Amino acid sequence: MTKLIGYARVSTRQQSTDRQQVDILAAGVRRDDLYIDHGISGARASRPHFDRALDALQAGDTLVITTLDRLGRSTQNMLAFAEELRGRDAGLRVLNLGGGDVDTSTPMGSMLFTIMAALGQMEHEIKRERVVDSIAKRREAGKSLGGRPRLITDSQIRNARRLIEGGETAAQVALDLGMSRATFYRRARALGLPPDQSADETLTSDTGK
The missing domain is CATH 1.10.10 (Arc Repressor Mutant, subunit A)
Structure with a gap:
């Protein structure tokens, strides 16, 4: 019997997964099949409960997440993961991808996933460029960059x-x-x-x- 496996993640201990849990459970995931990582960055290769969620996935099952960035930060990693799921005959369902619910087990869902992953990576790079540009401008203006005070020996x-x-x-x-x-x-x-x-x-x- 196929089932839905849910996964939720927040990057810091101060953040809450409550909203993600509500949406995932509403999508039909049983609470016993919901795995949650607290204080784990998407950039980390190892995420304990994410690994457990993958171990629980069987052929025909579907992993359910709320947004694409719960998987990771780079387009390459996201697409590689989607391909891994296909190789295991498992699907990926993103509840809010491009404003709608996308299931990569369908041809249309697979195509949209690829497009949105690329757009998500592009948006991340644009934000990074803006931050770098802002820091450069503040340096040129002689303004403080914030952060920790410089250590004086x-x-x-x-x-x-x-x-x-x-x-x-x-x-x-x-x-x-x-x-x-x-x-x-x-x-x-x-x-x-x-x-x-x-x-x-x-x-x-x-x-x-």
């Missing part, structure tokens, strides 16, 4: 202190390092390299207000 702090001794201002040196003057002074003192006295007095005066 003790050696950089020592070199910065030498620059101050050579006539550079503490404010400019701290700016070049990407930190505040107060942070620079604190790091310098921790290394036994206090800034010049005038800078200390300025800091004390500023923090004492």
Whole structure:
């Protein structure tokens, strides 16, 4: 007897598969035949519950997912997976592919799957290009890119202190390092390299207000 095997996935533990589960169960999948991966990226080759879902698939069965990106990120991987299912005489049903329900076991569904997989990959590449372009523009404008603060080594702090001794201002040196003057002074003192006295007095005066 053929059956439907459901699979749902979210990339982070904070996300929920509730919506996916509702749609998959409504498509006729039994809850005992629904496999879920939490906090697993689509880029990973090994997904524990996805592997279990595939192991459960028998000839004539159909894997049911809500959207194409639950399978993975690249067109090549998606199409290779669809071909693998065909080789096992199993089908793939995507509940929301191109705005509708697509079953790759049918000729029309197979063709549409190929087209939509290619379009999905193209959209991913376009988004990636936009992100890269945005980062490049922010760099050119001298704006912060966000993310983790740059790690400043003790050696950089020592070199910065030498620059101050050579006539550079503490404010400019701290700016070049990407930190505040107060942070620079604190790091310098921790290394036994206090800034010049005038800078200390300025800091004390500023923090004492």
